[in-house]
Amino acid sequence: MMPMKFLFDIGHPAHIHLLRNFAVEMQTQGHDILFTIRDKEMTVRLLEEYHLPFVSFGKPKKGVWGKMLGLFGFNWKLWKVARRFKPDFLLSHGSIYAAHVSKLIGKPHISFEDTGNMEQILLYKPFTDAILVSDSFSKHFGKKTVIYPGYHELAYLHPNWFQSDVKVLKRYGLDPAQNIILIRFVSWGATHDLQHSGIPLALKEQAAETFAKFGRVLITSEKALPPALQPYQIKINPVDIFHIMAHSRLLFGESATMASEAAVLGVPAIYIDSTSRDYTQEQEKKYGLVFNFSENPADIERAIAKGVEILSHPQMQVQFSKNHKRLLEDKVDVTHYLQNFIHERYLNHQP
Numbered sequence: 001m002m003p004m005k006f007l008f009d010i011g012h013p014a015h016i017h018l019l020r021n022f023a024v025e026m027q028t029q030g031h032d033i034l035f036t037i038r039d040k041e042m043t044v045r046l047l048e049e050y051h052l053p054f055v056s057f058g059k060p061k062k063g064v065w066g067k068m069l070g071l072f073g074f075n076w077k078l079w080k081v082a083r084r085f086k087p088d089f090l091l092s093h094g095s096i097y098a099a100h101v102s103k104l105i106g107k108p109h110i111s112f113e114d115t116g117n118m119e120q121i122l123l124y125k126p127f128t129d130a131i132l133v134s135d136s137f138s139k140h141f142g143k144k145t146v147i148y149p150g151y152h153e154l155a156y157l158h159p160n161w162f163q164s165d166v167k168v169l170k171r172y173g174l175d176p177a178q179n180i181i182l183i184r185f186v187s188w189g190a191t192h193d194l195q196h197s198g199i200p201l202a203l204k205e206q207a208a209e210t211f212a213k214f215g216r217v218l219i220t221s222e223k224a225l226p227p228a229l230q231p232y233q234i235k236i237n238p239v240d241i242f243h244i245m246a247h248s249r250l251l252f253g254e255s256a257t258m259a260s261e262a263a264v265l266g267v268p269a270i271y272i273d274s275t276s277r278d279y280t281q282e283q284e285k286k287y288g289l290v291f292n293f294s295e296n297p298a299d300i301e302r303a304i305a306k307g308v309e310i311l312s313h314p315q316m317q318v319q320f321s322k323n324h325k326r327l328l329e330d331k332v333d334v335t336h337y338l339q340n341f342i343h344e345r346y347l348n349h350q351p
Contacts, residue, residue, distance in 0.1 A: 005032040007087035009098035014257045016046045017156045021335040042238045049239045099124035136282035148337050153264045155334035164246035179215025184253030187222035198254050203300045214311040263289035266324030270303050287323045
């Protein structure tokens with residue numbers, strides 16, 4: 001088989017995790033890889049930590065008009081990179097830019113999808129060869145839909161790829177025997193976040209103070225924390241967060257990705273978002289590992305109470321462990337699935 005070239009366009013740090021193991025596997029097999037990014041949050045640092053080659057197109061645009069203008073600018077930049085790199089495949093999580101450029105250069109774009117943001121899907125679907133969705137996902141896209149039994153987070157947190165290490169906790173002065181409660185706040189800056197406000201400050205403080213009665217509260221946040229919450233903030237190398245999460249008693253916050261990450265690690269998660277996600281709903285209804293709540297203040301109060309219930313009854317961990325085992329039995333290693341999909345549909349026919 002001739003060496004191939006894979007270009008991965010990244011719109012969010014989580015997409016690096018989704019695709020990085022596949023990229024490394026392709027690299028190991030003698031293929032060339034390249035990541036293109038908008039410099040959002042810790043994207044650059046993650047790629048540097050994982051020693052993955054990349055080109056940065058600068059900061060993402062903000063606001064509806066900014067993102068519309070960015071569509072033309074980032075398409076132009078990605079097209080120029082693609083002309084130099086000459087990829088055989090473009091892969092992404094719903095990248096409009098990768099889809100458009102793939103059409104311009106006549107190469108297939110393969111996309112993952114799990115959020116169902118139609119304002120993005122309508123712009124990338126016509127130019128995309130295959131859209132890979134979890135069997136928990138309620139939206140399908142005709143003949144382009146490829147359904148697999150898994151979640152994005154199983155591309156990097158499946159036991160085939162990740163084993164937690166208590167040494168990482170000790171590096172940050174954390175006691176693995178202590179109850180750790182991990183809290184995550186997001187910036188609500190994506191296009192699909194325009195109608196959201198998240199958890200009010202008073203309830204953020206209430207959650208932190210309440211959970212602190214049961215152990216060590218650690219907060220990670222996409223935006224600056226107010227003085228009252230800064231004592232709880234933990235600043236770590238982003239590649240280490242999964243080791244801390246794996247040894248946590250509870251994850252609480254506004255990130256669907258981190259709620260799902262906790263679930264696939266067997267850690268109960270409380271997720272605050274009025275629109276929720278298909279996968280977090282399945283992780284609640286089928287596996288009892290995520291608990292979904294809206295952004296309504298009364299519902300957030302109930303979410304905090306649910307966290308207290310979990311932390312007050314350590315014996316619940318036995319059931320969580322059983323549910324986690326069942327989840328892993330039902331779902332696949334998504335990186336291996338992607339490898340098989342690419343080989344069976346495309347590479348097996350190459351000379």
